Amino acid sequence: MPELFGVSDILDVISMQHFVQNMVSIPLIQPVIDFLLQIPVLGYIVALILWKPMFALLIFPGLMTLLTVLLFIIWFERKLTARIQWRKGPLEVLRWAGGVIQALADGLRYFFQEVIVHRDAHRLYFLQFPILIFIPVLLPLLFIPAGTIVGIKSPYSLAITVAVVSLIPVFIVAIGWASNSRFAYIGTVREAFMYFAYEIPFIISVISMILVYGTADMVTIVERQAIPGIILNPIAALVFFITTVMATSRLPFEIPEADQEIAFGPFVEYSGIMFGLVMTIAYEKMYILSLLMSILFLGGGNGPAIPLLGDISGVIWLFIKAMAVMVSLAFLRSIYARLRLDQALRVSWTTIMKISLVSLAIGVIINLTTVGVVG
Amino acid sequence: MDDSVDFLNSGIFAPFKKWGTKWSLWPVHLVTACCGVELAHAYASGYDGERLGSLNYGIARQTNLIIVEGAITRKMARVLKITYEQMPEPKFVIVMGACGLKGGLFWNGYHMVRPSDVVPVDFFVPGCPPTPESLLRAIRALQDKIMSGEARSTIEFEKYDLSGIKARSEQPLVPPSPRYCSPTPPIKLDVPRDVDWEFGEKLVEEMKSELKGLYKSITITDKNRIAIHVEKKDVVTIASKLSKKFDHVKNVNVIDIPHEDSFIVEYQLSSYSVKELMPVIVNIFARIPRSDARFPSLTVFWPSADYLEREMYDLFGIWFDGNPAMGERFLLAPDTPEFPLRKDRKLREEQYYEEVKQ
Numbered sequence: 140m141p142e143l144f145g146v147s148d149i150l151d152v153i154s155m156q157h158f159v160q161n162m163v164s165i166p167l168i169q170p171v172i173d174f175l176l177q178i179p180v181l182g183y184i185v186a187l188i189l190w191k192p193m194f195a196l197l198i199f200p201g202l203m204t205l206l207t208v209l210l211f212i213i214w215f216e217r218k219l220t221a222r223i224q225w226r227k228g229p230l231e232v233l234r235w236a237g238g239v240i241q242a243l244a245d246g247l248r249y250f251f252q253e254v255i256v257h258r259d260a261h262r263l264y265f266l267q268f269p270i271l272i273f274i275p276v277l278l279p280l281l282f283i284p285a286g287t288i289v290g291i292k293s294p295y296s297l298a299i300t301v302a303v304v305s306l307i308p309v310f311i312v313a314i315g316w317a318s319n320s321r322f323a324y325i326g327t328v329r330e331a332f333m334y335f336a337y338e339i340p341f342i343i344s345v346i347s348m349i350l351v352y353g354t355a356d357m358v359t360i361v362e363r364q365a366i367p368g369i370i371l372n373p374i375a376a377l378v379f380f381i382t383t384v385m386a387t388s389r390l391p392f393e394i395p396e397a398d399q400e401i402a403f404g405p406f407v408e409y410s411g412i413m414f415g416l417v418m419t420i421a422y423e424k425m426y427i428l429s430l431l432m433s434i435l436f437l438g439g440g441n442g443p444a445i446p447l448l449g450d451i452s453g454v455i456w457l458f459i460k461a462m463a464v465m466v467s468l469a470f471l472r473s474i475y476a477r478l479r480l481d482q483a484l485r486v487s488w489t490t491i492m493k494i495s496l497v498s499l500a501i502g503v504i505i506n507l508t509t510v511g512v513v514g
Numbered sequence: 515m516d517d518s519v520d521f522l523n524s525g526i527f528a529p530f531k532k533w534g535t536k537w538s539l540w541p542v543h544l545v546t547a548c549c550g551v552e553l554a555h556a557y558a559s560g561y562d563g564e565r566l567g568s569l570n571y572g573i574a575r576q577t578n579l580i581i582v583e584g585a586i587t588r589k590m591a592r593v594l595k596i597t598y599e600q601m602p603e604p605k606f607v608i609v610m611g612a613c614g615l616k617g618g619l620f621w622n623g624y625h626m627v628r629p630s631d632v633v634p635v636d637f638f639v640p641g642c643p644p645t646p647e648s649l650l651r652a653i654r655a656l657q658d659k660i661m662s663g664e665a666r667s668t669i670e671f672e673k674y675d676l677s678g679i680k681a682r683s684e685q686p687l688v689p690p691s692p693r694y695c696s697p698t699p700p701i702k703l704d705v706p707r708d709v710d711w712e713f714g715e716k717l718v719e720e721m722k723s724e725l726k727g728l729y730k731s732i733t734i735t736d737k738n739r740i741a742i743h744v745e746k747k748d749v750v751t752i753a754s755k756l757s758k759k760f761d762h763v764k765n766v767n768v769i770d771i772p773h774e775d776s777f778i779v780e781y782q783l784s785s786y787s788v789k790e791l792m793p794v795i796v797n798i799f800a801r802i803p804r805s806d807a808r809f810p811s812l813t814v815f816w817p818s819a820d821y822l823e824r825e826m827y828d829l830f831g832i833w834f835d836g837n838p839a840m841g842e843r844f845l846l847a848p849d850t851p852e853f854p855l856r857k858d859r860k861l862r863e864e865q866y867y868e869e870v871k872q
Binding site: 217221224225226227228229230231232238241244245246247248249250251252253254255398399402403407408409410411414 | 522527530531533534535536537538558559562564565566567569571572573575576578600603604
């Protein structure tokens, strides 16, 4: 019987040498890293963290950046809304920094609050879905390339990312069903309506970009963007942006969670840390879609290389682009009123659908004219 | 379970819990009265309560603070209790306004409940209404209280032994205020008045010929106002005749006159269909004895009298014969005292307690 993996293979994979071969290089702090690598246990941990797939998972675009962005964007959104309404916004919690840790205070309060599971809820699903939803939220981050740092390289990475992101509304519908409350029910139905309305133009715009670049591998897509995608196919960028607004339920499409009408829809019955988890879903989705938008249309990690930072240079450029997209999404919240469900459905099934088909036509044309170059 | 909760409240995590709760006091929307305007003001651009990390939020499950804005009626007391029970621990209550303290404008009203009887209250903000500054000051005080005390919500009022304490009425501290009493005036609804109103005089003549022998008096009390004094037994006949001209009842009133041992029941009629009669209001009233508080219902002729009659039954206990909804509670909460606007209802005496120095 042939052995697929021997013990020596496994030892090889988890050996420090294997990590060091594929490590994030940062010339600025290279002496420090070299020194740390000499220390027995600490060196192994440093090598593991700086191993590119692990770096993508833990640092960027993975957990640490995700948490920082969550804390920042919630504060930023409240602050921006307050400034537009001639208020100060969150301030006193950390006065000299403009109250930037407000979201941390809210998170701590949630963490220590009582979690109520009401009598009518499906107890098991009610408690497990907000945790399970982190699978489709965190999985796409492994496929997103930041310069040379990428978790998993795959020729189908864009398709996988879009497919996994599309799973999130299914979990939200399940959360609403498990809540078994009338507001949750209305919000769930609205979420399902919106899901069908935005998903089709969204996928069409992604397909048109796949046609433009001739590949679904995000690393290759970034490499081929000498001209950013937003110039090659601006209409696809427009459709992608609008459907991102709908997918993350930002205003003016904040229909499933309309807090003034149906009291946060599917999330109405959650309290304490469980609400903290479900409330951040939309922001996490927004983070993923902003990264995707910067990769598809804004050139991803491309940008003037900073020699001292090495591999981190691409990370910084991607982060700046993604933050620009997120900030513009947050800006929408404070200046628009909410559309009704029927208005939003009409807009997306007619206007946005037509525009997305135009973008698909542009993609086909570019694909046919450049077939000799990229094919 | 209780041990772990105690650990969170007082263990090594307590500072984090206190800090997070302090900067994240989210009041739930429970606007019951006019103090809500001041609440809105406190969170709008001038004062901006969000500076303190406090954010108005729509849902009870995700908030931790109730700001009771003013008067709590018997019906709203139930809502207040439900909202409080829905909120997760730790939770806090601030009561705004004079009405929430002791009743304020509505002191000793049959419909009033003090919020402190329903939920434990952390802070009262006196004023009618309080200014936004004082509300924000209460939130500041609550933050200080959270940081200095334990981050728990259950408030235990100090128990006082009232046996050693005398009511102030037995031991007056201030001289009683002088009381001026005037004799109770007679109630008269048909005071005649000379006005230049030709159409009214013509209308009164028509009515007198039409209702011959059924009325006691028909008087013009003001321009466009006519009062008809009738006997209780003739009311139905008169209503059947007047309902051809006047198509709706504007109001049904009851006046309780205990010193004359009678009720006055009055119906105010007007018309929407005849243009000349539109500004005219005709007042039919009859006296009934207090011992036999029954009156024929006029809903057959004027359906708009239905709800008004039910309300009068709720408040005065006049039984309108023929109205099918008699005997049911219509507007009042189930636990309201019976017929609260009758003047012989005993009010609760206000008592001031003070500690006797040993």
